[in-house]
Every structure is written in structure tokens, then in C-alpha cells.
Amino acid sequence: MTDGFKSGFVALIGRPNVGKSTLLNELVGQKVAIMSNKPQTTRNKIQGVYTTDDAQIIFIDTPGIHKPKHRLGEFMTQIAEQTLREVDLILFMVDVEAGMGRGDQYIMERLKKSSTPVFLILNKIDLVHPEQLLPVIDTYRKEMDFKEVVPISARLGSNVNTMLEEIKHYLEEGPKYYPDDQVTDHPERFIISELIREKILQLTEEEVPHSVAVVIENIEPPSNGDKMTVQAAIIVERDSQKGIIIGKGGKMLKEIGSRARRDIEALLGSRIYLELWVKVQKNWRDKAFYLRDFGFDQDEY
Structure with a gap:
């Protein structure tokens, strides 16, 4: 330095x-x-x-x-x-x-x-x-x-x-807090969940986007040259929103997954198998338990 x-x-x-x-x-x-x-x-x-x-x-x-x-x-x-x-x-x-x-x-x-x-x-x-x-x-x-x-x-x-x-x-003189090659302090799981949520925001109608949370359930490293596996749950508040995100014949969910996979592969530098499913949790945005469970911990602020 x-x-x-x-x-x-x-x-x-x-x-x-x-x-x-x-x-x-x-x-x-x-x-x-x-x-x-x-x-x-x-x-x-x-x-x-x-x-x-x-x-x-x-x-x-x-x-x-x-x-x-x-x-x-x-x-x-x-x-x-x-x-x-x-x-x-x-x-x-x-x-x-x-x-x-x-x-x-x-x-x-x-x-x-x-x-x-x-x-x-x-x-x-x-x-x-x-x-x-x-x-x-x-x-x-x-x-x-x-x-x-x-x-x-x-x-x-x-x-x-x-x-x-x-x-x-x-700015005043100070230490280097992070290594030269580090561009964010967020773990990969967080960024992966955000990349999936971004595609939902881009593809769905006004009613859906802010009722959505994405939770990464599991990430498995590749074995024997296979793809890395990423499993994620998309959380919504109503059954009607679940239907919109899945789409006719699963078409919307497939498009969300396809777009997200490209960005996640660029982030990880590895080919992945992305598995998505949709869950309904009624009014999760107003329930402290779900907010904590989905990564919004109010106790920290």
C-alpha cells in the first residue's frame, strides 16, 4: 500500500x-x-x-x-x-x-x-x-x-x-478493507438470489414483483465434470401470483430460469443446472418471522 x-x-x-x-x-x-x-x-x-x-x-x-x-x-x-x-x-x-x-x-x-x-x-x-x-x-x-x-x-x-x-x-487516509480483486461483500448465495429476482421483476406484471422473495435452498458443487446445481424457491403471497410466475405450461418459469442461468454462470464462471420452484406464503412482507427467514433481519438495524 x-x-x-x-x-x-x-x-x-x-x-x-x-x-x-x-x-x-x-x-x-x-x-x-x-x-x-x-x-x-x-x-x-x-x-x-x-x-x-x-x-x-x-x-x-x-x-x-x-x-x-x-x-x-x-x-x-x-x-x-x-x-x-x-x-x-x-x-x-x-x-x-x-x-x-x-x-x-x-x-x-x-x-x-x-x-x-x-x-x-x-x-x-x-x-x-x-x-x-x-x-x-x-x-x-x-x-x-x-x-x-x-x-x-x-x-x-x-x-x-x-x-x-x-x-x-x-476521503481521509485509511486502510484497505478488502482485497484488490473483491468487488462486493455479499456472499454468492445472495447475488444468485438477486439475479433470479431481477428476472422476475423484468418479466412479470405490476401485481407480482414486490410480493416476491427468492431463497437459495441448496448449491451443490459439480462432481465428475457435471454442472453445478443451484436450487431456489420463489416465494409469493398469493396463489394467483404463483400461477403468473409459473405461466401457461410452465413457460414463464422456464424463461425466468433461462435468463437467470446465463447471469449466474457468468458470476460463477461455471455451467449450472438451475432448479426453481414457487411457494405461497400469505402476506410474508408483513410477518417478522418470514422477513427474518428470507434474509431481512430487522434486529440488525
Whole structure:
């Protein structure tokens, strides 16, 4: 490690769908956070590790802060707000094309109470004319004093290096928390379950996505050159949702499995046999027992 090595923890916060997961995946060079056009995709803190010769930045993609409608929603909001108290820097990410919304104001009211430095990150600049940026920046600056304002396109990687250099200026000298080649602190089981859930979010209708949890039941290493076996249960709240996910003649479940298998094989660097089944647990999002069982442990926050 060189003298002057900097390290620190940086939270990504913002309304659902502003591109936090896209930015995290761009930063670490592979998929560690799932992406979907449906809100509240991220349910747990997804940690991505960015390491260079002179710095290590641990990015935390929090669930989008929103007014909770059930226990799972409360859990997600608790995680996001707890994260803000633990980090060295906060990146408040907004969709420059959509403009300021009530959700942005809701988040800024919480950020104003924090003593942690906050950057305004204007995402999706590739979708607007440069002349439209200044009025948007002014609108946000009238609401809150930001340490830095950085326009980027997470999807294209535009200006992301500039953002990283600005972040380094605000970090103090510190240790290397993770090995150079580690890009996330989440175990493979978690990422595999998220990759399966991503395909469900992409393929199913509005009624289904947020009633879904994915639990990895078993992973068996290959023997005698066979494929690795991954067995996973898809949990839904109603019988009608189970029918939608299975689809006519099992067609939907087969498509979910086919898409997920490709991403999981890329993650593991190994061919796999993916076995999926669907279970119904009524109203699991409002029952603490199921939330703990499916990996949402409120006692930690």
C-alpha cells in the first residue's frame, strides 16, 4: 500500500429508479446490484468495492427512501437511514430528465439533518440537452447546500471518473478493507438470489414483483465434470401470483430460469443446472418471522 492511501464508505441515496444500481455496477465492472424499471428494486444494502493504487471506496446502494406501506417497506427505509449515519460521504442521486419530485424533497429533508457531506449527482445527462442542466442544478441548490455537484451518465459511464476524483478529495487516509480483486461483500448465495429476482421483476406484471422473495435452498458443487446445481424457491403471497410466475405450461418459469442461468454462470464462471420452484406464503412482507427467514433481519438495524 502506498503512502497517502485513502479509503472510506460512500452511500448512494435517491428516489427509486434514478440509476443507483446501474452506477454501482458501472463502478465495480460487473453486476452486483440488480436493475429493473420497477421502483424499490433494491431491498438490502448492496456493497460494491472500487479499488485503485491510491484509494479504496466502498459504495453502498441503499433501498430507495420512500414512505413505507408494510413491514418490508419499513425495513428498507430503516436500512437506508441507518446507512446515512455510518458513511463518510453521501451521493444524493437524481434523475435530471425527470426533474425534482416530492420524493427528492422527502429525501433532502432527511439529508439536511445529517452532518455527513452530501454530493448532488445528476444522472442521465445523456437524455437531456446540456443547456437544461443549469436550471435543474439551481432548483436543487435552492433547496439544499451540496458540497459538490457532478453531472453523470451511469449507463454510459460519462463523467464517472470525475466523480470518483471528487470523492477521493473528501476521503481521509485509511486502510484497505478488502482485497484488490473483491468487488462486493455479499456472499454468492445472495447475488444468485438477486439475479433470479431481477428476472422476475423484468418479466412479470405490476401485481407480482414486490410480493416476491427468492431463497437459495441448496448449491451443490459439480462432481465428475457435471454442472453445478443451484436450487431456489420463489416465494409469493398469493396463489394467483404463483400461477403468473409459473405461466401457461410452465413457460414463464422456464424463461425466468433461462435468463437467470446465463447471469449466474457468468458470476460463477461455471455451467449450472438451475432448479426453481414457487411457494405461497400469505402476506410474508408483513410477518417478522418470514422477513427474518428470507434474509431481512430487522434486529440488525
